[in-house]
Amino acid sequence: MNNYSENLPIKSSKRLQIIDITDKINRFINNSDVTNGIAIIFSKHSTSSIIINENEKGLLNDFEKILTKIVPDKNSYEHDIIDNNADSHLRSMILGSSETIPIKNNKLDLGTWQSVFFIEFDGPRNRNIELIAIGT
Ligand code: ZN
Numbered sequence: 605m606n607n608y609s610e611n612l613p614i615k616s617s618k619r620l621q622i623i624d625i626t627d628k629i630n631r632f633i634n635n636s637d638v639t640n641g642i643a644i645i646f647s648k649h650s651t652s653s654i655i656i657n658e659n660e661k662g663l664l665n666d667f668e669k670i671l672t673k674i675v676p677d678k679n680s681y682e683h684d685i686i687d688n689n690a691d692s693h694l695r696s697m698i699l700g701s702s703e704t705i706p707i708k709n710n711k712l713d714l715g716t717w718q719s720v721f722f723i724e725f726d727g728p729r730n731r732n733i734e735l736i737a738i739g740t
Contacts, residue, residue: 607737608635608636609736614724615729616724616729617728620723625722625733626659629712634710638710638738638740640707640709642704644734645702651689652696652725653723654721654733656719657721658717658718659719659721674698676691
């Protein structure tokens with residue numbers, strides 16, 4: 605059983621930004637000795653998320669719109685008294701901060717239309733994503 609981990613730095617440029625990190629994860633797995641196993645993608649922040657979905661421009665715009673409707677920017681949030689980013693935390697809570705994905709033949713075993721995204725909710729800033737590959 606092999607176990608590899610790597611820190612993936614990400615620099616966001618907008619407050620809310622969807623960044624496709626699929627290629628970067630596949631590069632990490634390629635450099636590991638894991639042919640078959642699982643990959644864990646974990647964002648070490650409470651105002652960002654990791655999700656899997658289709659990288660289609662219209663869909664990603666739809667996603668931003670619906671998310672802003674579900675969690676509005678301003679809503680008399682209690683946490684805004686502390687550091688004015690309650691919307692970012694709440695969006696992150698709803699979407700979660702990690703994904704576990706099968707590794708097959710030394711790459712992510714995603715569906716045809718699936719990509720892995722890092723979602724920034726409180727940018728721009730520097731972020732750190734933990735990549736872990738476990739397997740044989
Ligand atoms: Zn906060």
